[in-house]
Amino acid sequence: MSSQWVIELHGVRTQFGNLVIHEELDLSVAAGEVVALVGGSGSGKTTLLRAIVMLQRPAAGTVRLFGREVWNIGESESFALRRRFGMLFQHGALFSSLTVQENVAVPLAEHTRLSRRQIEEIAEFKIALAGLPAQAADLYPRQLSGGMLKRAALARALALDPSLLFLDEPTAGLDPVSAGAFDELILQLKESLGLTVVMVTHDLDSLWRITDRVAFLGERRVLGYAPMAELSRSEHPLIRQYFQGPRGRAARESAWKPS
């Protein structure tokens, strides 16, 4: 039984001790969509992302990826499922004892039976695909700037050619030029590779530029789930507050201008 939904959440509840973060939360993402999770601080964007990528088991509810219920499958199937998505962590989470090249090669060496020469070549290419110069391959994570770090982490997330990509604040901490370039890169990859992308972001420019739909989290559930233009006209007080501030208006105005 296959469906068009890549991600389906039903009645998800997450909590830390007595603190309930989400309750009865539903969310679905279709193949080929770019979806952003937004919301105020503490609304549980990253927690929800961690529940989707099988890092944290929700207290209740079901999470389905590619139609499989992720907490109800065996270990081998869960490994197979993990191969099909890539995750870009907020601070890169590159292995600090390995070079960029070796970082990208880790999933390839672990999950494929390709020759070393092929793995090296593929890793070099993924580094190029993420928009890094070839010299960056031999650098260690601590030698990279913030923007390069994100790109290197993206190269590792793309190593196994996943069809689903998770990004946790991909443009946070980047200068506007790098952030814009990163947005373009995601858009280009999405179009040419047919990726489904789920991202957590605060970057209003990214929201206008690259998302198909935006899910606004608040009051423990999804308050609004619509394309950006529609969501920004929402009457809900929390959503209004988020998008109608001076920054939100500026981002919308620039989004309408031809760049």
Place this chain on the structure above:
Amino acid sequence: MTETTPISPARIEIARDGIRCRGAWTVAGIEGLEGRLALVDWPLGSFTLDGSAIEALDTTGALQLARLLEQLAEQGRAARLVGLAPADQALLELVQERRHEAGQRPPPPVGEGFLAGLGRQSVAHLINARDFLAFIGEVSTVIARTLAQPWRLRGRALLAVIESAGVNALPILALLTFLMGVVIAYQGGQQLKYYGANIFIVELVCLTMLRELAPLLTAIIVAGRTGSAFTAEIGTMRVTEEVDALRTIGISPLEILVLPKLGALLIALPLLALFADFVSVFGGMVMAQFLLGVTFAEFLDRVPQAVSLTSFLIGIGKAPVFAAIIALVGCYQGFQVQGGADSVGRQTTVSVVQSIFLVIVADAFFSVLFGWLGI
């Protein structure tokens, strides 16, 4: 969408009506592709490669295709790839474009020779020694400032370290020094029994333990338990830039991080050594009773004759020196952490090895010094 469908391997098929790419040109499908390509008998001159039978293409597969086309071109064969689906064609073009944009990776640096490595390491050791001296100097100035303004000492932090490095170390220290007393009494007792000099077990146990082994063993345990913790704590704070944050707030990291640790160990280690003295002598007493028939009363009666107060004080007096070595090395190595998590682990190892090494060197130095002075 199921994982169970078998992946048909990527391959080249030469048929009478043309040359085709078949199978899944994906990361899973290209396993063993190199071997299969080597066996393909390519025609000479120009020909077309039919890509319409490719089942699936991802960037990895597209990379293989791009490389294949390049290789054929290098061999002087003009291959033209036709029939790709539009999306696949776009992907191939993206791959080719990115491949050329990135440029060539510089060749790996040549490894240094034996002499060069020896020289570099020697210089690194010298620089390290100089930096450690500078660190001791900096700590000394902070100590002098704190002595002038005693209210600057962080009492709470000091007590916390005394608890974690001192009180919490008591059980493991008791167990190990008790066993050490048992071992010394057992090994020595065998020889003494042979000569009928049973009562001299008191001299043997008390002198070795009080003067040498109890403080040394205590220092080694504290170096492993607490020195490593100091390095890891300060090192992690360096990685997360907390040390820099302290500096910008206008708090000296040495004052808040190093002084309480140094002060606490200076207090805790002599007390621990005293505790170790008692427990290890008790271990020896138990063994003397079982093995040699020397009762507790006889044993304790002889202790004042067996060991002078000087020997006992020498043992305890070495403890603050060991404490200073452990705290300074532990903190210094913590500040040496650069970069990421792996560096924390490396410096922690260096810290434990260096502090144990220096403690033993200091102990040997004391032995020679006291021998020379005749005490």
